[in-house]
Amino acid sequence: MSAEKIGALIVLDGGRLIGMFTERDALNKVLAAGLDPGSTKVAEVMTKNPICIPATTTVGDAMELITKRRFRHLPIVDNGKVLAVVSSGDLTHWLVQDKIGEARELVELAAGS
Helix, strand or coil, rough: CCCCCCEEEEEEEECCEEEEEHHHHHHHHHHHCCCCCCCCCCHCEEECCCCCCCCCCCCHHHHHHHHHHCCCCEEEEEEEEECCCCCCCCHHHHHHHHHHHHHHHHHHHHHCC
């Protein structure tokens, strides 16, 4: 995970999402607990049944959810199939880009009038 700069992995059982293993899981449930990273099974320390959202969820609602629940990764699931995993960074980037676009539109509107 570190070498690939991946903060979370999804864990599937027959295509069904059953958990996520995150950097926090590695730090808190493995290293801080004194477990051997080489022999500890992901299934023992993963976050089971993570909260998921449907693809129809707005970026604002997704950001509110991860902010209130204090997690960084959020699976997007449709009919039991994982479509993607978005991070708090992904959502923040999208919101910032959207606001930059809005500001540009306001400047163009003001300049044209």
